[in-house]
Amino acid sequence: MATNRNSLQTCCLCFIQGHTPEDYVADYFRKDAYMRTYTAVIYPVPDEHSWTKIDSPDIDPPKFDKHVGSPKKSRRRGPDDCPRVQGPARKTTSTCSNCRRDGHTYRTCGKPLRPDLQLRAANIKARKRGATSSSRENSNEAPSLGMIGGRGSARGRPSARGRGRGRLNTWFSTQ
Structure with a gap:
């Protein structure tokens, strides 16, 4: 119906x-x-032993090479499609913010750094050393309302897998 x-x-x-x-x-x-x-009437297929033998060579299945890595996700191009750009034309080049030349960044630049880039490099080094976290521990101020947990953090909920926005410090202090 x-x-x-x-x-x-x-x-x-x-x-x-x-x-x-x-x-x-x-x-x-x-x-x-x-x-x-x-x-x-549809008769059942007989057993393999009762098949008739023929003189032609056996047909083998096609050869299949399993390639390492993920399968290709781009479509197969037809003969009328324009070819894809390959090689260095597709790669991005890095530009130095110190000397404005291609091929390197300001961190590996051979020329002396500009003052603003010196400040940026010093901040990055300080963050890597952990100087900002040790200065917070010595202060008697109330903790900031920063995030705990978050993307890829080892703290917080173990099964979060980097999803969500984390939890605020006030959440844990009120309960």
Whole structure:
């Protein structure tokens, strides 16, 4: 019977006009077409030992080399498609913010650093050494409302897997 709204509307229209919905069904969906399909006897396939031998060589399955890494996700290009750009034209080049030349960054630049870049490099080194965390521990101030946990942090909930926004310090202090 009809399962969606359009089919129900079609059936209602058929009944209003004095027709039956079966008048609009194709013949190959009817039972007599199904019975005609299976009138012939279908014999089971014999065992492999009773197959007839032929002189032609065996057909081997195609050779398949499993490649290392992820499968390709880009589509296969047709003969009319333009070729993809390959090689150095696709790679990004880094530009030095100190001397404005390509191929390196300010950290590996041979020229003396500008004052603003010297300050940036000093801040990065201080962060790596952990100087900012030791100065917080020695102060008697109240802890800031910074985040605990967060993306990739070892603290916080162990099963978070880097999802969510973490928890605030006030959350833990009130409970």
